[in-house]
Amino acid sequence: MRDAVPVSRQFFRDFAHLATPYWTEKGRWRPRLLTGALALLVVCQIGLVLRLNVWSADLFDALERRSTEHAMEQIGIFLLILCGTMAANMGHLAVRRHLQLDWRRWLTGRVIGRWMDASRHFQAGLIPGDHANPDGRIAEDIRVMTEAAVDLASTLFYCLLLLVTFVGILWSLSGWITVAGIAVPGHLVLLAFLYAGIGAVVAFVLGRPLVRTTDVRQTKEANFRYDLVRARESAEPIALARAEQAERGRLTAAFETIAFAWRDQSVGLARLIAFSSGYVALAAVFPILVGTPRFLEGALTLGRLMQSAQAFQQVTAALSWPVDNLPRIAEWRASVERVLALQEAVQVVTLEAARAGETAINMDRAPGPWLGVSDLWVAEPDGTALLNNLTLRVEPGEHVLVDGDPEAAAAFFRVVAGIWPWGYGRVDLPADALMVAIGRRMYLPRGTLRNALALPEAESNPGDEAIQAALTDVGLEGLGARIDQSEDWSEVLNGADLQRLAFARLLLLRPDWVVLGDATDALDPVSADALLRLVATRLPQTALVLIGQHPGSAETFNRRLTLERPKGGEVLLNEVYARRQAARAPKRRPLKVVDWLRQGYPADGPSTTHG
Structure with a gap:
């Protein structure tokens, strides 16, 4: 008692x-x-x-x-x-x-x-x-x-x-x-x-x-x-x-x-x-x-x-x-x-996520026009090692494929996107440039397709002609007549069409840097490579990093980095690991x-x- x-x-x-x-x-x-x-x-x-x-x-x-x-x-x-x-x-x-x-x-x-x-x-x-x-x-x-x-x-x-x-x-x-x-x-x-x-x-x-x-x-x-x-x-x-x-x-x-x-x-x-x-x-x-x-x-x-x-x-x-x-x-x-x-x-x-200093992932603006990571160690949410001592630098216009262990690749994508706080090291984000991160499924709010393709990052949204042209370029010309139709598009469209729609949004937004996480895995190899070539042709100055599985050919990329997950369950974040162990213990009501x-x-x- x-x-x-x-x-x-x-x-x-x-x-x-x-x-x-x-x-x-x-x-x-x-x-x-x-x-x-x-x-x-x-x-x-x-x-x-x-x-x-x-x-x-x-x-x-x-x-x-x-x-x-x-x-x-x-x-x-x-x-x-x-x-x-x-x-x-x-x-x-x-x-x-x-x-x-x-x-x-x-x-x-x-x-x-x-x-x-x-x-x-x-x-x-x-x-x-x-x-x-x-x-x-x-x-x-x-x-x-x-x-x-x-x-x-x-x-x-x-x-x-x-x-x-x-x-x-x-x-x-x-x-x-x-x-x-x-x-x-x-x-x-x-x-x-x-x-x-x-x-x-x-x-x-x-x-x-x-x-x-x-x-x-x-x-x-x-x-x-x-x-x-x-x-x-x-x-x-x-x-x-x-x-x-x-x-x-x-x-x-x-x-x-x-x-x-x-x-x-x-x-x-x-x-x-x-x-x-x-x-x-x-x-x-x-x-x-x-x-x-x-x-x-x-x-x-x-x-x-x-x-x-x-x-x-x-x-x-x-x-x-x-x-x-x-x-x-x-x-x-x-x-x-x-x-x-x-x-x-x-x-x-x-x-x-509020950790700072040498024991945290520090998101900084790069002093020059590049995107990269240096001395990056990524941990699981339980504090154990997922990636060790990773360094990567991407220049403008480069297309880089980062594949390998699926869980490690997913965590690395989330680190670069700024939503994964577990680990430590440095992430250099491009200075004064628009960067877009898109995962396996693009966020689509319920409503019209026009609103789903709205570009809050841009000063003005594109007109009907630009939207229909982008949809046609990615193989979704059938949606051109439905841009003002209100639907739950994330449920209406299948996985492949959702990924095509994400590329259509990239064509409309024209960002300087694109980070994709498994953003082509629902496509067939020919379509996946065609969409990447489309970005290279229409957006030649845009740097693209695809992190995860790509069904097409690696030859469409300038470089390739294969991630390997360390073995042995090394603990990178001791406080996080101890907190997780305590959370698993049964609690008294x-x-x-x-x-x-x-x-x-x-x-x-x-x-x-x-x-």
């Missing part, structure tokens, strides 16, 4: 570091006003609940006296309380949802800004750790994290105020009772705490087996969906084999496993809902039964008896907050962990008590304490 304390503190500290700048940054008045308004509305809700409790006593006292005048007066007061409650609840909902969306918008922009900056989104995907599927973490986990946090904080504040308010009322209404000759004050408060505690324990015992049956059912549901997807993806083989009957039988059998799991879950839910129904019903009657002797003795009026019953229900409802919200707390904690893991990965690669308690409360089960 001693080790769990710093883990939890670290969790809450990291969560606060990520989330609280929404309120604490300079000039953030809107979040503060929304939060203050939400707290004020919660206070109003508590005030209305308190007034309703007093109204209940006044009403029943009026009925006990058979006073028509006072009873009609209480009806008017109730209408005012009702209108106030409706207005407060509506305002609370509006402000709460506004705060949730605004916080989510701010946090989403913050996380995306850090993730989609200086190639961090690419680099983070290369290091080990629990940060896969960043799209889900940004779209779904941030939503759950912000919505659940506001909901939990709001309801906790409500229940704390409810508890503080109604414990005092219940204490004053309890009076004194004599137990074994001893006068005991506030007995209803003690009974409320005891009642809520027993309810939580019984619900935990009844709900514990339900967690297992719920997990089994979810597993069977997932298996059934997987079988359906597999059947869809294997549609042609199934049809050719005339195996529809066998596949239908397999899918039916898979569904029947869901039916068995459903029945087991239903039995567990029935037990839990039977207890929950009885618990809720008894909570309304129990304090009346306890207070009836005092009422019959004349120590309590009917109004005070009913008021104490309502106060008892409010206290037990407030005490049930941890039980009722355990699934929500577990869901929130899991989402926070996932967002923090993504943030940690981005911070790690940001730290590693914070707030383990939530997981333990959660085992008795299924997320899709009924409330075990109050309706």
Whole structure:
């Protein structure tokens, strides 16, 4: 247990570091006003609940006296309380949802800004750790994290105020009772705490087996969906084999496993809902039964008896907050962990990319018109050696092929392109000249082909004639009539056409330096060589470095450099290597008590304490 304390503190500290700048940054008045308004509305809700409790006593006292005048007066007061409650609840909902969306918008922009900056989104995907599927973490986990946090904080504040308010009322209404000759004050408060505690324990015992049956059912549901997807993806083989009957039988059998799991879950839910129904019903009657002797003795009026019953229900409802919200707390904690893991990965690669001096890759402007590297050592993302002591210098107009080990070539291309921070040495970029780096697939935003071929690097974009001429030169003349057609071109075009389109963009942009990474591997040898000759003819002063596999002839290049990957796993970056080893070690989950308690409360089960 001693080790769990710093883990939890670290969790809450990291969560606060990520989330609280929404309120604490300079000039953030809107979040503060929304939060203050939400707290004020919660206070109003508590005030209305308190007034309703007093109204209940006044009403029943009026009925006990058979006073028509006072009873009609209480009806008017109730209408005012009702209108106030409706207005407060509506305002609370509006402000709460506004705060949730605004916080989510701010946090989403913050996380995306850090993730989609200086190639961090690419680099983070290369290091080990629990940060896969960043799209889900940004779209779904941030939503759950912000919505659940506001909901939990709001309801906790409500229940704390409810508890503080109604414990005092219940204490004053309890009076004194004599137990074994001893006068005991506030007995209803003690009974409320005891009642809520027993309810939580019984619900935990009844709900514990339900967690297992719920997990089994979810597993069977997932298996059934997987079988359906597999059947869809294997549609042609199934049809050719005339195996529809066998596949239908397999899918039916898979569904029947869901039916068995459903029945087991239903039995567990029935037990839990039977207890929950009885618990809720008894909570309304129990304090009346306890207070009836005092009422019959004349120590309590009917109004005070009913008021104490309502106060008892409010206290037990407030005490049930941890039980009722355990699934929500577990869901929130899991989402926070996932967002923090993504943030940690981005911070790690940001730290590693910020290295400088002799232990870093230094990207500098060359003193003359050339592109090259000197004394370059490239490491894997885990810090081990990938390339050793590489030197290369490319002059204007040269065409150089760099091939060899595929992984080493890919890393070298990314180093020159400026998106690979692992290693050390010097990269000389051409001074005052336009350099373009294109990988295996050119980036094509969704939209028109004209916009996809837009040239932000140039002072002006080319006209229709220039675009159609470039498309014709690279063998894509069929696209000339579709340049204003909006499509997801990265999905519409095949790999070879995408690489042809990249060369068309080079012809339009006319850069001084071109670095290609596996940019011809989807083409046939004749087409690959033809495109390189086209660049040499149309852009004779442009230097081109193709790094990776080239299906054509090496004779189309002026020089060729073959990369070899060193053997033995030499460690180049000791700090990075140590960090990766630590990242692979299993991590303890914070707030383990939530997981333990959660085992008795299924997320899709009924409330075990109050309706």
